[in-house]
Amino acid sequence: MSGSRTARWLTGAAVVSFAAFFSAVASAETLTADQAVQRAAAQNPSLRAALLDVDAAALAVKAEENARVPTFIGGVSGEYNESIGSADRSDSEAIRGNAGVQFKTDIGTTIETGVQSDVVWRNLTGTVPSPSTNPTYSTSAYVKARQPLLRGGGSDVVLAPLAQAESSKTQTEKQQELEASQTALDVLNAYWELWYADRAIDVQERSLGVAKKQVSDAKLKMDELGTGSKVDVLQFSSSLASIQDSLAQAKTTRSTRAIALGRLLGMSPDDSLDLETTEELPALGAAPSSKELRKTLTARSQELASLRAQLDSADTRVLIADDANQARIDLYGSASVGAVWASGDSYSGFDMPGGRPAFAVMAGLEFEVPLGESSATSEAARARTQRDATKARYQARVEAIEAEVASLEVELDAAQSQVDLASTTTDIAGELAEAERARLALGTTTSLAVVQAEQSLREAELRRLRALASQVITQFEIEHSAGALLDRYGSAFAKKRSS
The missing domain is CATH 1.20.1600.10 (Outer membrane efflux proteins (OEP))
Known part of the structure; x- marks a missing residue:
């Protein structure tokens, strides 16, 4: 009997040992x-x-590459206006619209080009009533430009970011x-x-x-x-x-x-x-x-x-800081061509006064210089x-x-x-x-x-x-x-x- 129990115990121990060994082998990851x-x-x-x-x-x-993507601008508005004189009162209604494109070149030139147009009705009332006038039409095309000559100018500065x-x-x-x-x-x-x-x-x-x-x-x-x-x-x-x-x-x-x-x-x-x-x-x-x-x-x-x-990157920061430490001198200008015409007894159809459009040209120089040592000087040194x-x-x-x-x-x-x-x-x-x-x-x-x-x-x-x-x-x-x-x-x- 004792031998039988011993045999069963040894058999059980062997099974448990084998199961434990098999489990350890199965769970190990080589x-x-x-x-x-x-x-x-x-x-x-x-x-x-x-x-x-x-x-x-x-x-x-990618954001910096897209920083100079041209931008479309546009708008439309309506207006009503009254004014009072010594013997009369006038009012006007107008509808105005504009559309254009803005962009900046790699050398820092900012350019805007577009068109503007409006139509205006004017009415005059006084001691002798006057009928409403016929609408007046105007339109113009324009271009504006600004080029920094010192601060903000040049491809090295514009492309620095x-x-x-x-x-x-x-x-x-x-x-x-x-x-x-x-x-x-x-x-x-x-x-x-x-x-x-x-x-x-x-x-x-x-x-x-x-x-x-x-x-x-x-x-x-x-x-x-x-x-x-x-x-x-x-x-x-x-x-x-x-x-x-x-x-x-x-x-x-x-x-x-x-x-x-x-x-x-x-x-x-x-x-x-x-x-x-x-x-x-x-x-x-x-x-x-x-x-x-x-x-x-x-x-x-x-x-x-x-x-x-x-x-x-540190060299680029020096370039940007030195540029910001310069005086700002900008050359700017604009040119436009426009026409005004009205329908009425004075004109046949839509003839323009004088028979041609009106031209305008403007140019200028703008500068900005700090009166003393600015923070930009310290930033450049830093x-x-x-x-x-x-x-x-x-x-x-x-x-x-x-x-x-x-x-x-x-x-x-x-x-x-x-x-x-x-x-x-x-x-x-x-x-x-x-x-x-x-x-x-x-x-x-x-x-x-x-x-x-x-x-x-x-x-x-x-x-x-x-x-x-x-x-x-x-x-x-x-x-x-x-x-x-x-x-x-x-x-x-x-x-x-x-x-």
């Missing part, structure tokens, strides 16, 4: 590094905001590319940190299995065979406890790394814990030489391109100071990025050396641990020597894995700083527009 970057590109809210900023900047450019909008658009686009590159770097860093955390757990679990067997063997030798000592049991038990503690810490680290990656992928913390990494390390190829990186750094860096666009500050910041970032890339190159070389050394150390430590275990079986060494050899093997393997992860991460950091990371992952971020 991603490659490329898949992680693609998911971040599709779901990262910061990238979505950056793309919306690009759209807004493009609309600002458009140039500023285009610089802002370029800056926003480069900022979006920089955000995409930074997101890719953050995802790759988080991914390979999770990869290392997973491998570290594997190392600790393998060491835990070895330590458990060593404790079991030591107890067997002491209790049953009489060839072991309590010191060996305690030594191996202490090592087992230390490994269990390290494993617990490794699992905690693994959870935090998974949550960090999941956050970048737009996942909840609970779902992030199920993320798994692949076994394969990326084939990065040979790193570009220092000379190649520095040669293309200024041209390819998204951050420097954004700062150059900001500098262009704009130049801000431009100089932008230039200084740009140069500072060039030097900082060059130094950063140079430092990362040193770190990459060191990481490659560490990988080679750690691999060699791991091989030697593995052979030493195996030799110490064999000597312990022969009774020619101590349990302490075995524990130390096992610990050296474990530490060497962790250093090798850490060096591999650091090598990959450093390579990506160099490419990001040099503006080359999007060469690998640019397609994942292309046109990820919000729906």
Whole structure:
């Protein structure tokens, strides 16, 4: 009966264990590094905001392009008017209408052209009543123009807002590319940190299995065979406890790394814990030489391109401020041709008085000069100071990025050396641990020597894995700083527009 219950208990435990294992496998989600970057590109809210900023900047450019679109103006009105004289009273009714077009050229000339027309009826009453007069018609065509000679004149000033909008658009686009590159770097860093955390757990679990067997063997030798000592049991038990503690810490680290990656992928913390990494390390190829990186750094860096666009915008602001600091001298003029005619006894049909239309021409010069130093003078000085500050910041970032890339190159070389050394150390430590275990079986060494050899093997393997992860991460950091990371992952971020 007891054997039957034990069998049923073991069967149930096996079923539960299998179900738990199957559930864990089914819920785990394995991603490659490329898949992680693609998911971040599709779901990262910061990238979505950056793309919306690009759209807004493009609309600002379009608004400036349409700033000088011709404008149609028109109107119609009716009027009734009375006036009283010493012996009479008069009144009039009129209907007036006008239509025209206004526009501004790229050099600042404001032009308006159009037509005006009206019809007027006049009535006169007094001591001797007079009948209403026949309507009088008038019409005219006109053109007006104003050209700034100093302030507000010239294509460079008139088109300055458009140039500023285009610089802002370029800056926003480069900022979006920089955000995409930074997101890719953050995802790759988080991914390979999770990869290392997973491998570290594997190392600790393998060491835990070895330590458990060593404790079991030591107890067997002491209790049953009489060839072991309590010191060996305690030594191996202490090592087992230390490994269990390290494993617990490794699992905690693994959870935090998974949550960090999941956050970048737009996942909840609970779902992030199920993320798994692949076994394969990326084939990065040979790193570009220092000379190649520095040669293309200024041209390819998204951050420097954004700062150059900001500098262009600062130059445009100086141009606008200097223009506003000038005196205003405008040349203006107008010309018109008009006709007035009436129907009545004095005219046959609609003949114009004098038989021709009336002409008018007017020209003038208008100027405006501040009496003393105006606020525009201070604004111009402020704009130049801000431009100089932008230039200084740009140069500072060039030097900082060059130094950063140079430092990362040193770190990459060191990481490659560490990988080679750690691999060699791991091989030697593995052979030493195996030799110490064999000597312990022969009774020619101590349990302490075995524990130390096992610990050296474990530490060497962790250093090798850490060096591999650091090598990959450093390579990506160099490419990001040099503006080359999007060469690998640019397609994942292309046109990820919000729906």
